[in-house]
Amino acid sequence: MSARRILTACAMLALAALPALPAAAQEWRGWNIHAADYPNGQAMDAFTRMVGERSNNRIRMRTFHSAQLGQQDEAIQQMRLGTIDFGNFNLSPFNNLAASTNVVTLPFLFRDVGHMQRAIDGVAGEAIARELEAIGIIALAWYDAGARSLYTTRPVRTPADLRGMKIRVQTSDLWIDLMRGLGANPTPLPFGEVFTSLQSGVIDGAENNWPSYESTRHFEVARFFTTTEHSNVPEVLAVSRQRWQRMNEAERNMMREAARESAALQRRLWAEREMVSRQRVVAAGVTVIEINDRSPWAALMEPVYAKYAATPALAGLVRSIREMR
The missing domain is CATH 3.40.190.170 (Bacterial extracellular solute-binding protein, family 7)
Known part of the structure; x- marks a missing residue:
């Protein structure tokens, strides 16, 4: 073996003996x-x-x-x-x-x-x-x-009370149809714009969970919380x-x-x-409207199910979830 080959082999052996460097x-x-x-x-x-x-x-x-x-x-x-x-x-x-x-x-x-x-x-x-x-x-x-419920600038006790009210929804066809089915005018808006939109009257309400309602201080401008618990996404x-x-x-x-x-x-x-x-929003004077019987609200959602669980696969998934115990 030539001297150059010997040196090359030694160098390769030396490199192999070094500890592996950590990946970047x-x-x-x-x-x-x-x-x-x-x-x-x-x-x-x-x-x-x-x-x-x-x-x-x-x-x-x-x-x-x-x-x-x-x-x-x-x-x-x-x-x-x-x-x-x-x-x-x-x-x-x-x-x-x-x-x-x-x-x-x-x-x-x-x-x-x-x-x-x-x-x-x-x-x-x-x-x-x-x-x-x-x-x-x-x-x-x-x-x-969390369960999502309605909060509004005036009381909502039945779906009839929602008629004509502009309710903020997420950017989703399903949410638009859901709120329209309840009789409201769905208004898609970024979440960050809800407070000022409630304050200025661009919308009459929104829907979300208790922590979001409280942490964003939306309760300061929408003083009525209706426990529809219509969704738990x-x-x-x-x-x-x-x-x-x-x-x-x-x-x-x-x-x-x-x-x-x-x-x-x-x-x-x-x-x-x-x-x-x-507890915080109740202490701040928010009016909580408890909905104990949600069946009149749920009955209005049949067209939403028909549209968004129309395929056999989606209808089967709905059925599997409902049958869970």
Whole structure:
């Protein structure tokens, strides 16, 4: 063997003996519409800490809370393009992108929170995850978002009271049809515009859960809360498919486990926050109108079910959820 070959072989052996250098750290940007101290914000921060620790800080995730990276529809598009790496989204804005998300958005579908959680952790979540992946989003875990009810600038006790009222809804055909079915004039608006729109009279009301109503201070301009509990749409903690495809199986499993642990935390914090938020707005003088019999409201939703659960697959998913015990 020549001297040059001997030197080359020695150099290669020396390089092989060196410890492997860690892969370059990945900087991930995350989106959240809520404030950092909201249950979702706290759970997302726990998720990013766990991923950082379990990846030896190779995956460094930072959540931009309070919609710093844009409103929800914009953030979903950025996620699909890969310019946002992870986020926590309500499923309603996906209604026009993934048909199965319409099912869990259907009004008066779930009997209670436990029923919703069993469905989204099982058959409903599996169906939705498949469709979200097809549009570039990987579902990791499911957060609670509470039962949604109406809040308005004047009392609403029956569907008849909604006639002619302009009610803010999310950007979704289903939500537009839902509110129209109740007799209201649905008005799609970004969430960040609701307070000023209520204040100026552009809208007469909106619909959301107790923590959102309280934390945004919407109760200051819409003083009547009607417990229709017409919808209990879960939320998804997800990552961009572009990021996911660059991860190995061990990293994916680690991230899914961290996401599930963050979901357990979020659900516990959510239940606590709902009680506190209701107490706060009642103490501030809000009039709570309790709806004990929701059957007159639910009866108006038959056309919504006929339209949005029309295929055999979607009708079968509705049936599976209703039969759950």
